[in-house]
Amino acid sequence: MGACFAYAAAQRGLSPVIIASDAPDNGKTGTATSWAWINVNSASDKAYFQLRHNSMQRWQSWMQRLDGLTYSAQDSYCWDLTPNQIQSTANRLQEWGLPCSVLNAATLISHLPRLQEIPIAALHVPMEGAVEPVSTANLLLKASGAQIIKAHVHSLLGTADSITGVMTDQGAFMADEIVLAAGNGTPRILDTIDIDYPMETTNGLLVRSKPIPPMLTGLVIAPKFHVRQQPDGSLLIGGSFGPYAPENGTGQLANDAEKQLDLIRSAFDTPAPLELDSFTLGQRPIPKGGMPTIGRITTSAGDSINGLYLAVMHSGFSNGAGVAENAMDELLDGATHPLFESFRFSRAS
Numbered sequence: 001m002g003a004c005f006a007y008a009a010a011q012r013g014l015s016p017v018i019i020a021s022d023a024p025d026n027g028k029t030g031t032a033t034s035w036a037w038i039n040v041n042s043a044s045d046k047a048y049f050q051l052r053h054n055s056m057q058r059w060q061s062w063m064q065r066l067d068g069l070t071y072s073a074q075d076s077y078c079w080d081l082t083p084n085q086i087q088s089t090a091n092r093l094q095e096w097g098l099p100c101s102v103l104n105a106a107t108l109i110s111h112l113p114r115l116q117e118i119p120i121a122a123l124h125v126p127m128e129g130a131v132e133p134v135s136t137a138n139l140l141l142k143a144s145g146a147q148i149i150k151a152h153v154h155s156l157l158g159t160a161d162s163i164t165g166v167m168t169d170q171g172a173f174m175a176d177e178i179v180l181a182a183g184n185g186t187p188r189i190l191d192t193i194d195i196d197y198p199m200e201t202t203n204g205l206l207v208r209s210k211p212i213p214p215m216l217t218g219l220v221i222a223p224k225f226h227v228r229q230q231p232d233g234s235l236l237i238g239g240s241f242g243p244y245a246p247e248n249g250t251g252q253l254a255n256d257a258e259k260q261l262d263l264i265r266s267a268f269d270t271p272a273p274l275e276l277d278s279f280t281l282g283q284r285p286i287p288k289g290g291m292p293t294i295g296r297i298t299t300s301a302g303d304s305i306n307g308l309y310l311a312v313m314h315s316g317f318s319n320g321a322g323v324a325e326n327a328m329d330e331l332l333d334g335a336t337h338p339l340f341e342s343f344r345f346s347r348a349s
């Protein structure tokens with residue numbers, strides 16, 4: 001999120017400063033451990049669909065503008081729903097203006113010739129894709145020209161109604177506007193100004209195979225796994241999208257990683273045997289209630305805190321470009337963006 005904000009700010013002529021204790025490639029960040037699917041089809045709520053749809057369009061415009069920013073996998077194929085649900089999802093998305101279709105088994109095989117466990121139907125969304133999370137964040141940061149300061153933020157500085165800076169282990173930094181895009185670190189920072197911000201962080205296990213020859217250009221989302229192929233040929237494999245809670249000290253993580261590979265071994269006729277390369281256990285930055293929080297904080301007295309802008313969400317890749325660009329209208333022009341109205345702090349707290 002921070003990289004998206006830095007790029008969007010630079011596009012508006014600002015000189016952003018990033019303060020972060022971890023670079024995007026540090027495995028502690030949500031970004032480093034992300035599947036980074038830019039999608040809209042998972043939104044069943046219209047306001048959330050519109051936010052994500054707008055963001056997907058912004059990503060596509062950023063891809064036109066920024067050399068090297070590109071989908072590394074494109075076209076999503078989802079069958080983690082029943083055939084009836086797939087049809088009703090497609091109907092709803094089409095009504096909302098998203099090009100998509102329901103593929104039958106025969107058509108799906110023509111798109112995914114290596115698939116051997118073939119569902120009755122799949123939802124196909126051609127505009128969705130994935131980016132490589134770390135290189136994308138680094139590219140946006142570089143293009144933004146942001147000054148990057150590696151520091152740990154201990155506290156926000158200011159008064160009850162106006163934030164003017166942060167105190168870090170490198171000293172104080174003052175700013176006209178602070179965008180708090182700290183993922184799972186948000187509650188601790190807000191606690192320093194007595195703001196309670198609960199999150200419902202969950203774990204997600206992603207398994208990377210050793211590179212194999214090209215077999216998949218799209219993203220596949222099945223009931224028990226999701227998989228895409230990275231530019232170096234590795235498969236990046238997740239399980240179901242629900243919370244993952246391994247028992248400590250049981251070796252369960254390594255076993256489950258192998259099981260995720262097994263699911264792909266049986267679902268696909270892979271062009272080479274699949275071997276485990278590595279796995280990550282990431283923490284999804286999920287605000288309480290599951291929806292993004294965007295914008296100013298409103299206190300219980302109904303006042304908004306100046307100088308501080310929140311941007312916390314799971315699906316930070318899906319939402320990042322749109323949220324960052326539209327937030328600039330709020331921050332610089334004093335606009336109130338209608339797309340954000342369902343995602344304000346008052347709803348999250």
Ligand SMILES: Cc1cc2nc3c(=O)[nH]c(=O)nc-3n(C[C@H](O)[C@H](O)[C@H](O)COP(=O)(O)OP(=O)(O)OC[C@H]3O[C@@H](n4cnc5c(N)ncnc54)[C@H](O)[C@@H]3O)c2cc1C
Binds near residue numbers: 020313
């Ligand atoms: C397993 C998994 C799969 C995912 N899949 C998808 C997907 O397919 N599509 C999608 O859109 N999203 C997905 N996400 C979510 C997505 O990756 C995140 O929403 C996105 O990376 C945005 O994260 P962020 O910038 O808010 O947090 P992070 O990437 O965690 O960055 C937070 C930054 O804040 C810094 N920070 C925090 N506290 C402090 C402090 N006190 N002082 C200084 N710095 C601090 C950290 O060092 C870090 O640099 C997934 C996440 C996980 C874990």
